[in-house]
Amino acid sequence: MALDMLRMEDIINYGSKCLPYLIPFLFLLVIACVLLFVTKQKPEPSRKLIRSESVIAVILAFALGVTGICMGPMYSSLSLVMQPAKVLSDETAAAGAQLSSDIGDEGVVLLKNQNGALPLAQKKLNVFGWASTNPCYGGTGSGGVDSSTAISLLAGLKNAGFELNDELSDFYTSYNTVRETGSLDGNTNWTLPEPAVDSYPDAMLENARSFSDTALIVIARIGGEGDDLPTDMSTVKYITDEPGMAHEGDFVAGQTYLELSATERSLVEMVTANFENVIVLYNGANAFELGWVDEYENINGVLTVAGPGQDGFGSLGRVLSGEVNPSGRLADTFVYDLTQSYNFNNIGSFLYDNTQEFADKDTDLYNLVSFVNYTEGIYVGYKFYETAAVEGLIDYETTVQYPFGYGLSYTTFTQTMGDLKENGDGTITVDVTVTNTGDVAGKDVVELYFTPPYTNGGIEKAEVNLLDFAKTSLLEPGASETITFTFNEEDMASYDDQVNRAYVLEAGSYVISIRSDSHTVLDSRTYNKTETLVYGEGNARSTDQIAATNVFDDARGNVTYLSRADHFANYAQATAAPTGYSMPDEVKAVFLNNDNYNPEDYNNPDDVMPTTGADNGVMLADLAGKDYDDPLWNQLLDELTVEEMSTLIAKAGFSTIEIPSIGKIATNEIDGPSGLHSFFKPSMKGYSYPAPTTLACTWNKELARRLGEMIGQEASEVGVNGWYGPAMNIHRSAFSGRNFEYYSEDAVLSGEMAAQSVAAAQEKGVYCFLKHFALNDQELNRNNQLCVWANEQAIREIYLKAFELPVKEGHATAAMAAFNYIGHQWAGGSSALMKTVLREEWGFNGMVLTDAALDGYNYINGDQAIRNGTNAILNPDLVEETSVHDQTSATSVLAMRDSTHSILYAVANSNAYMTDGDTASLSWETVFYLCLAGVILVLAVCEWITIRRYRNRIK
Template identity: 60%
Template sequence: AFVNYVESIYVGYKFYETADDEGAIDYEATVQYPFGYGLSYTTFEQEMGDVTYADGTVSFDVTVTNTGDTAGKDVVEVYYNPPYTNGGIEKASANLVAFEKTELLEPGASETVSISFDDDDMASYDDQDAKAWVLEAGDYQVSINADSHTVLDEKTVTVDEDIVYNTEDNTHDGDAVPATNAFDADRGDVTYLSRADHFANREEALAAPTNYTLSDEYKAQFRNESNYDPAETNDDADEMPTTGAKGDVRLADLTGKEYDDPLWDELLDQLTFDEMDNLIANGGFGTQAIESIGKIQLTDVDGPASLNNNFTQVGSIGFPSSTSVACTWNKDLAKRFGEGIGDMAHDMHVAGWYAPAMNIHRNAFAGRTFEYFSEDGVLSAAMASQQVTGAESKGVYAFMKHFALNDQETNRLSMLCTWSTEQAIREIYLKPFEASVKDGGTGAVMSSFNYIGIEWAGSHSGLLNTVLRDEWGFRGMVLTDYFGGYGYMQADRAIRGGTDVMLATTDITNHITDKSATSMQAMRTATHNILYTAANSWLYADGEPAVEVPIWKTITYVVWGVTAVLFVGLEILAIKRFMDRKKATKA
């Protein structure tokens, strides 16, 4: 199966606002409720102060006044409209860049809200020429809006010259290394919507697909269970790592240490192939114990609006859906959501939370849209990263999911090839994940079922290694979505592409079969990533945790004990009655 993200960066309101500015649609007849629209029991007035642009930061104050007769809160929504060159880098004319929510304001009361954001938040990703993030020179209209369409006030920020974020000392948004194209092959043979000449190619780009066959070039590269061979990616230069070495390093010794601390190598040297394979292969709703290093079994449970243990049937209270949380535009509330999840995880003896889910509302009718925050990457990023921050503050590692481009449920298990431009991938679909790593400090990732181009997301090295780890600096484990095989999921393939652990509950293709040096190095890296997340969970905060007997085992032992006592008692009673009858017969 396949899906073409033909709209490119023009997702949701970004299309409607831009198309209106280009005269391509009748806005009033098309849009009933703009993005960011909301009602209140009172009325507000917002006044935008002078804008300062210095040292790469745009900042200003907004005075919000409650002009009604009922107490209430308001949201300051900040958008920018960048300079656009016809036929140049694709740009929407309305882009949410920042927002803040006021405290509760009584009638007549005012609050000064401070807004600040980096100029590179207004940069565009040029996937055709610079192959990097670019902030083009020109005038940027920065506005405060009632919604994406209704401008309350605006100021001009002028960028004097092009800024290209492509050097080690000038990366975009704090990237560890400069971002450059990682998804060229995933563009496919697709015509994408362009703003050029007032969306002149709109009819062609948005038409139903007519080609349902992969090109011969893509067919030759496509891999699934029927034709994947680990040997294709073996490197003869790889050296076999040490396994099974004698040592006394315990996992608790690594708690709080850097990912590249030399002690990790000593710990990893002690592990055997079987120990690593068991840890990697059997990661369904928790990670396995490794007795030799003091790694206890950890429990991870489903989300995103609660904690649900699918085996014990124990669950926490449920919170509102992610869409509801995003509708509040309240970052503090999102953080408290995550903190509440963290507290309940402690009550349930849970280490990891399969959430938050942060895919994009590309289609309002997608099967799990209610689990996701918004059609907008910035709003989604703020809500998701705050939930992650809240959970991580309690030592609970959050699995941001589904990484990435898993924006529909239809055909999700049918090797769904998702085609998109690199610009759209980076500007829209990856933004909440990026913020969850950089701002939220997430300790875990759940990848997705779909293919990106012709590579399964769970083995897409460009996504999981180049972007996630190299650019964003993520350290921790990547988990598959439910590991049902489905004709393409294979552990050998996964660990070579950047996945570490299989969300498997049965033995299928989740075990490592190749024992080459390349495979063993990938196993070692995957094991390192899993153990790094585990060592920094709340269960290791006070040293090596005691191995607790699960309650179900305790109950089982009690039942066995009571049964044994009853059995012995009945045996004694039966023998006594037999002896009494024997004596009576002799008498």
């Protein structure tokens, strides 16, 4: 979530929450003023007594009102603002800068390089496109980065030794200096400023031709939290009355934001007509339609930079100059026509027309229930395109322009596989030798895929599936490196949600291949499985605590899912847009939100009230480093009162509270996936790294691990214990506004990169909130009680897999529940997700936090959360509806105890308790209460003096 810049509605919202606490003060103030006048004729002793008592009462009421505000609606904000200001050490800042540059160097993807155009021999460069002076450094919202100190695109080129045509950049700067940003309320201005070609002075173009025959065209697209990218620009706001903005006719009906505007197309025409050597840079994390680059003979080079962060444009300069050999690979598939994508009809806004009874009665913003159908099932991204090509559904060459995993280099490599080796323990090992056969040093990526046996009409299986990957070191010409992969055969199992209701490794031939991208095979070996293996009850996969079985049948809904059977015979039916917008009666009967959820309906009469408020003398520091099941936890939990537990659960916005009775100190948590930053205390921040999509484009696990190490180091220096990241959702669609926060369309690439970062950060004591768990793959209607309908196979293989790997391999101890519903159940209230899958199957120990519980979100419910495996409420506004209301039943108190255990376990194993027991610093709450006690003491003394003086005057 994100708390953006303070707006008038925020001020009004906070004011309305604070006012009730000041009513006694205002009431007494009015009375005091009245008494000031009506007591003028009273005898002096009575007059002074009444006035003194009035002043004391008013001051006391004000102090208590301020206390209520500070410990109520303003608690989370104050907890962040009152944190001591700390900054990174020079050494850490320098290390962050180096890592940012390293990620940028390997995250630039070279897509086209004909005629040896790159690296550029010509050091004089004309840079065209308004985005050259106002590029995208990442995205907006909680995953945004501070670009105020970032290396600009033009500075990155100049730092690499290029001489630029400043007349062009001055022209763009004078045209417009403002890029529209995303809006959390979905009211984004999608303006794409670009000067019309007839506004370019003839003399300026003539000067540019004389300056250099080489031109770089920059096209950029930005996304952000709260809104998805438009699929039809004719229906959104992108024209404004301000000078230097978009133009009428830039888009016609049916054109998307991820196509060239008419003005951009005219720019391309102008540049290609005037310059011999043209290079195109696409700057954005959302896969863009680039088919037009092949229409012009003199567009010799194409590169993409997803989100460069603070230093990534320096990398662009180094790649263009040849100082760095590009080694990035795409994390998504780039197709020629996004409107023909398999799920294009099932992305966007779909509102039920018969759910008025579930509307939020207090706001007009979130008053309907919405839905989205994941009709494509497991066939997401390259898994669809590669399978559809084999089945004859599509012509691959005219559909896919740049495959998943694609990227070029300035040198050439060969890759050869050794034989598969079965190790006797269910694992398989294979060596891949990479040799640099070119003329310059470079790094290569080894992409290991498998193709499973498929039976027509049987378990759905994609033709190509990423199994593992690795990146070589820098190889000099002629040098070789051998990379050894070891994987479990169970990693090739498919989830059968129809017959076995379990993971199944079917008998047959499994082709293990190395590819330069998802489509191009370099070498392969075959693994033969002679017998089908079902990972059912009593035979769980080696990485599972218990065997996985169906728990999301209710999320399947009344949806036709895409099937490979008979060469995708149901493609037209499965990929069609929804025709019905009414929620079925059987779903309405079980749909829950704050209006109809009653915790008493879910109480278990057999539950026994646990011990609370005991005096066992156990402190939280005593549990640091101990297992989740250590018996000492029970003694500690017995000490807590119901009030302490409920407050810990409810007040968890960017922090966890202090609990003096067990020596628990307050902790700090912070956004975001591209680097630590706080909306409340701007000085509390780390380095602004390239976007996670850029990190994924490096295909370098070591860089991901280094990022986690830096997050851990930075957190310790700026006083942070928890990181709201990494973000693990899938690029289901190119139009998702938060794709820049997420890694890839592929769960293995996403999950492995995240696992490395999480493991490294947690080694340094930072608990990492994997978010948004789960199926929060679009921004449209994310708070409109969005029901995601998906089959269990897709849920497990595509959308949960990315979270599964950092839990199992990275040992994550925190997660953030998604805003959306899974089927008819809010994700944070889904026991199947939070208990069965996360904890029982995957063995997760730690806390789950909701996403932001703000006014108008009529379904984030504290009672429902804690009873179903979610432990804490990200409650920056302290919305009353999200508190735990049932504090008397044994069922609820047991749920509070479990939630408290999970929260405290994450905290006890964090850097908050890696300080040799030195936790003596006073929290701001303690200081506040000491000050309040001082005020009350002073008022008590004043009261004593007032009474004594009154008695003396009477005498």
